Amino acid sequence: MDKRTGKGRQKIEMKLIEDNEAHTTTLSKRKKGLFKKANEYSTLTGADVGVVLITASGKSHSYGSISIEKITDKFLELKQGDRQSDHDDVGKLDVFETFEDLRKEVQALNEKEKERILDKHKLEQLEAIKLWLDKIKKEKKRSCSIQVNQV
Amino acid sequence: MDKRTGKGRQKIEMKLIEDNEAHTTTLSKRKKGLFKKANEYSTLTGADVGVVLITASGKSHSYGSISIEKITDKFLELKQGDRQSDHDDVGKLDVFETFEDLRKEVQALNEKEKERILDKHKLEQLEAIKLWLDKIKKEKKRSCSIQVNQV
DNA sequence: CATCCTATGTTTAGCAT
DNA sequence: GATGCTAAACATAGGAT
Numbered sequence: 001m002d003k004r005t006g007k008g009r010q011k012i013e014m015k016l017i018e019d020n021e022a023h024t025t026t027l028s029k030r031k032k033g034l035f036k037k038a039n040e041y042s043t044l045t046g047a048d049v050g051v052v053l054i055t056a057s058g059k060s061h062s063y064g065s066i067s068i069e070k071i072t073d074k075f076l077e078l079k080q081g082d083r084q085s086d087h088d089d090v091g092k093l094d095v096f097e098t099f100e101d102l103r104k105e106v107q108a109l110n111e112k113e114k115e116r117i118l119d120k121h122k123l124e125q126l127e128a129i130k131l132w133l134d135k136i137k138k139e140k141k142r143s144c145s146i147q148v149n150q151v
Numbered sequence: 152m153d154k155r156t157g158k159g160r161q162k163i164e165m166k167l168i169e170d171n172e173a174h175t176t177t178l179s180k181r182k183k184g185l186f187k188k189a190n191e192y193s194t195l196t197g198a199d200v201g202v203v204l205i206t207a208s209g210k211s212h213s214y215g216s217i218s219i220e221k222i223t224d225k226f227l228e229l230k231q232g233d234r235q236s237d238h239d240d241v242g243k244l245d246v247f248e249t250f251e252d253l254r255k256e257v258q259a260l261n262e263k264e265k266e267r268i269l270d271k272h273k274l275e276q277l278e279a280i281k282l283w284l285d286k287i288k289k290e291k292k293r294s295c296s297i298q299v300n301q302v
Numbered sequence: 303c304a305t306c307c308t309a310t311g312t313t314t315a316g317c318a319t
Numbered sequence: 320g321a322t323g324c325t326a327a328a329c330a331t332a333g334g335a336t
Contacts, residue, residue, distance in 0.1 A: 008326025010315045016197050022316085024320080029314060030192050036313095037185045037330095038202065045178055046167050047206045051189065054199040078211045159309020161332045176303080177332060184330060188313095306336075313329065319322080 019056075035063040048074065186214035 017023050035051060042049040042065035051063040168174050186202060193200040193216035202214040 006325025007316055009313075009328050011328065012315070014191060014194050017195050019196065026315060027196055030188070030195065033313060034188045034192050037181075037188055040165060041181050041185050041204065043165055044168050044181065045170065045206065047204050050201075050203045052201045053192070056197040074205050074211070078205070078209070157308025158333050160311050162311065163332070180331060
């Protein structure tokens with residue numbers, strides 16, 4: 001057979017694709033590629049890396065540079081004892097820090113002078129929540145995923 | 152400077168590299184790329200995907216993706232104020248208990264510049280990571296079969 | 303530190319086995 | 320399903336800003 005008939009990689013739409021037979025291979029390849037990237041990152045940096053996939057059908061698959069249990073334990077441990085929040089040295093979004101900040105602010109609002117503390121900054125934050133909710137309401141379709149970059 | 156002097160991507164050895172300044176950017180890029188792959192996989196398959204990195208220095212970074220429906224459901228559920236629920240992490244209930252009250256005040260002051268400080272992205276991240284953690288906890292509770300590939 | 307750029311290494315969509 | 324192939328899409332090392 002002519003080996004030159006390959007069409008080469010095609011661009012695909014970044015949205016939910018049916019897990020039909022035609023796509024099964026592609027998805028399998030991507031999972032493999034994802035785990036490979038995780039492994040490479042671990043190798044290059046020496047970091048412990050864990051990847052967990054929970055499929056729509058409820059099956060879970062994971063990759064761990066050590067065991068995924070150890071990864072999750074470590075992670076939860078870090079989160080639990082995390083008050084100092086010094087887990088971000090590459091400028092990524094610190095979700096927990098953000099959350100803690102937000103929570104503290106809200107508690108402060110509850111206990112103290114709401115009007116005073118409810119300054120422009122916090123208003124904008126809350127406004128963002130509102131905007132997000134509105135946005136979600138509009139987006140009825142799934143195919144969207146949420147990203148998290150944490151500490 | 153001549154823009155055409157770029158050397159292009161070079162092949163690197165797949166081994167631990169020192170996290171010196173020269174490599175910091177590269178590693179940061181790889182982390183970003185890894186998370187992007189995870190996001191793409193989630194988008195294409197609809198699976199929930201979580202990635203955790205724990206660096207040698209003990210700092211953690213993570214990515215998580217969850218379907219927009221789950222995010223929405225969870226968020227609305229939290230908004231309703233289920234105090235008895237066990238998804239008890241870092242006091243998020245406090246946040247949502249006061250959310251409605253605060254939101255009203257926000258609405259009253261609706262004419263502020265909207266997207267500047269805490270963008271909705273961060274909140275999405277916040278919710279997603281917490282949901283993922285909840286999911287992991289549940290998995291651990293049920294002793295659900297998480298497949299592990301040790302390397 | 304983030305981001306842009308280039309050139310090139312790597313991944314992978316679509317087919318076929 | 321896994322593997323092999325091609326070629327286009329994509330990721331990224333090195334360097335500059």
